[in-house]
Amino acid sequence: MATTTASITLASSDLVSGMAMNYYKTATLNKAGTNTGLEKIQTGTREYLATGAVELLDESVVTTSGANKVYVKNLSTDATEYFEIAIQSEVLGRLYAGDWMFIPWSAGTSNNITVNPSVATSMKIEYVVVHE
Amino acid sequence: MATTTAAFTLSSSDISSSPLSKSTTATLTKAGTTTGLEQTSGMSRRILKATETSIADLISTTPEFTYTADKANKVYICNSSADSTDYVTVTIHAEEIGRLYVGDWMFMPWSASDSSSDIRITAASTHTNAVTLDYMVIGEGNAA
Secondary structure: OOOEEEEEEEEEOOOOOOOOEEEEEEEEOEOOOOOOEOOEEEEEEEEEOOOOOEEEEOHHHOOOOOOEEEEEEEOOOOOOOEEEEEEOOEEEEEEEOOOEEEEEEOOOOOOOEEEEEOOOOOEEEEEEEEEO | OOOEEEEEEEEEOOOOOOOEEEEEEEEOEOOOOOOEOOEEOOOEEEEEOOOOOOOEEEEOOOOOOOEOOOOOOEEEEEEOOOOOOOEEEEEEOOEEEEEEEOOOEEEEEOOOOOHHHOEEEEEOOOOOOOEEEEEEEEEOEOOO
16 A cells, blocks of 8 residues: 655735735545555656647546546746646636646546647646546 | 745655655746736635535635636635545536545636636535535636
């Protein structure tokens, strides 16, 4: 059994006046409904030279309705560049340069994760999937 | 201009033959700029009673939030419950994103593009205890 942890810190001294924010949370990534750690992982980096939605992750590679987790980061350094992230046809949001996301992924039928780069000039993305 | 950061660490010594150690920090800025996001819901808590198993709005695009569509909004959600078998299913519109088991958290961009972009949650039909969810939106307001 593997032990994998994912942590987040959200911090700001001035988002709300007079109330500094410093939230920290860590999670041990377990299989669905158990205390057994997730044991499989995929990592990668991709470069896109054209706009248009393309598949980043196919649902068939992980267990449906499991406790799968996905991390994605936009490696661009140009603040105007973003990836539009969607599951099947539903847009979650835009990852601008340097932004990252970490989500659970049910990977049900056709629940592929797609990305759509905002420009066709070599945008890069990195990802990690930890799954059952 | 506010400065807000979101730091992430993913680590494991034994999930592969090489240790996994991924860390990154993003400064949360308005779409296409280096200007910090200035609007937040603050950290909020929602408790679903054991009898609540129907789908329900957690984060809405309705006017009280006024987050600008297709910008750089961010959403954090954590299942802070205690029973390890309980989970909530997180959906956007009719699309299931995934399941947050106890202790799991998520952080994602949110387009909030129209009323169908509400983020909704459904507690597992088998849950026998209250489910506690902590959540926060950091984003761009209409006036920003």
